[in-house]
Amino acid sequence: MKLKRKELLIRGTPISQGIAIGTLVAFTHVQKSIPEREIPKDEVRLEIRRYEKALKFTKKDLQRLKKLLEMDHSHEAAAILETHLQLLDDPILVTEVKEKISESRKNADFVFQGFLLEYQQRFEEIQDLFFRERGYDLLDISRRVLEHLGGSERASLASIPPNSIVFSDEISASDVAEANLQNICAIVSHEGSSTSHAAIVAKAKGIPFIANVSSDAIEEAMGTDVIVDARSGDLILYPAKRTLGKYEKAEQQIRDSFHELEKICSLQAETYDGYPMGLMAILRWSMKSKKCMHMDAEEWVCFAPNIFT
Numbered sequence: 001m002k003l004k005r006k007e008l009l010i011r012g013t014p015i016s017q018g019i020a021i022g023t024l025v026a027f028t029h030v031q032k033s034i035p036e037r038e039i040p041k042d043e044v045r046l047e048i049r050r051y052e053k054a055l056k057f058t059k060k061d062l063q064r065l066k067k068l069l070e071m072d073h074s075h076e077a078a079a080i081l082e083t084h085l086q087l088l089d090d091p092i093l094v095t096e097v098k099e100k101i102s103e104s105r106k107n108a109d110f111v112f113q114g115f116l117l118e119y120q121q122r123f124e125e126i127q128d129l130f131f132r133e134r135g136y137d138l139l140d141i142s143r144r145v146l147e148h149l150g151g152s153e154r155a156s157l158a159s160i161p162p163n164s165i166v167f168s169d170e171i172s173a174s175d176v177a178e179a180n181l182q183n184i185c186a187i188v189s190h191e192g193s194s195t196s197h198a199a200i201v202a203k204a205k206g207i208p209f210i211a212n213v214s215s216d217a218i219e220e221a222m223g224t225d226v227i228v229d230a231r232s233g234d235l236i237l238y239p240a241k242r243t244l245g246k247y248e249k250a251e252q253q254i255r256d257s258f259h260e261l262e263k264i265c266s267l268q269a270e271t272y273d274g275y276p277m278g279l280m281a282i283l284r285w286s287m288k289s290k291k292c293m294h295m296d297a298e299e300w301v302c303f304a305p306n307i308f309t
Contacts, residue, residue, distance in 0.1 A: 005238035010217055014233040015192055015199045018208030019254075020185035021247055022165040024218065024226045024237075027175075029143060029155045037107040044105055048098050051108040054148035059088050061144055065177040074204035080173050080197045084141050092119075093145075109149040116142045133197060140172040160184055165228055169215060173197035179207060186228040188213050188235055210235060 039047050062084050069078040087093065100111050116139070123135025157179040160166060164183055168175075169190040176187065176198050187202060192211030202209040208230035218226075218237060227236040227247050236243060269277045 007240045007243060008221075008237040010213055010235040010237065012188065012210035012213040012233045012235055013192070013194070014209075014230050015194050015196075015211050016187075016202040016207055016209035016230055018186070018206070018228075018230050019247060019250055020165060020208045020228045020230075021225065021244070021251065022163045022185035022228075023161075024188075024221050024224060025160065025164045025166055026222055027155065027157065027160065027166045027168040027171075031146075034107075034109050034113050036110045039101075039105045039107060041105065044102055047108050048101055051098060051101060051112065051149070054108070054145050055088055055093070057148040058141060058144045059085060062088070062141070062174065065174060069177060069201075069204065072205070074201070077173075077177065077201040077204035080137075080200060081177060084137055084174065087138060087141055093142075109146060112142070112146060112149065116146070133195075136172065137197065140174050143172070144174065157184060165226055167213070167215070167218060167222075171198045173201045176201040176205065176207065179205065181205060181207070186210075186230065188218075188228060190215050 062081050066078045066081040066085070069075075069081065097108075097112055097115055100106075100115065101108055104111060119135070120139060123132060123138070126132050126135065157166065157175055160180060160183050162183045163185060165186045165188060166179075166184055167188045171187060171189045171192065173196075179187075184207060186208040187210075189198075189209075189211045190213060192198060192209075199209060199211075208228050210228060210230050210233050213235055218235070221237045224238065225244075227239050227243065228234075229236070229247070239247070271277060
């Protein structure tokens, strides 16, 4: 007989506002061990083409995600993926790696992994947050290149089961861009900041997100129902019946507020003197209103006065 655990509150850093109730699941990218192989001289060109093909497939991945974000009016998030696409044309990724493959006559995935580890160490030494974020971008797209080279397992938030609250040690911008909003209620991570590209994409997609939560603290709670309150940064494990009821009521209030606003979201929004006001956010949330209600009730207050005034 499994004993019921006492309710446990873990405080993280609020990244993207909202509340969610769901099952805690782990998300990670499994890195395979890449063996070093000698490439015959007459097959070096074929190996370079294999690398070029991996870059091409990675570019298609990012273009697809960027288009989805643009269709959802998440233009700031789409701009982040545009920087990823530009990085794929950087001489470091294109020219230097191909030259290294040709000079060393080693397999492309082994050469690329070595390149990746080298630059990862460099970026870890950088203190400036702006340049560290560029490093995360490089690691993000590099992981996808390795996946297409066959160097790691393909993991995607698009295939996460319904009603999931995802935990990951570190989440990337393109990971969040792939998130299936009908299945993912919230994201919890060990590392992250409100200015990270992953945070920007999560906010654009309306996914509650808290960071700076230790994996050791929640390991035993995997597979159980938890509550994320990303307004305060709280993660509630083994919620008591009373706590669960409180948050279910809060979710219902958000849902009711949404339905009231949905009735009038197609009306022209303007000031008394006829100046049009942009309320695209309401339309965006309308498209995303499925099982998981992501918007904080307090956030609706920001929009309501403009409509009812």
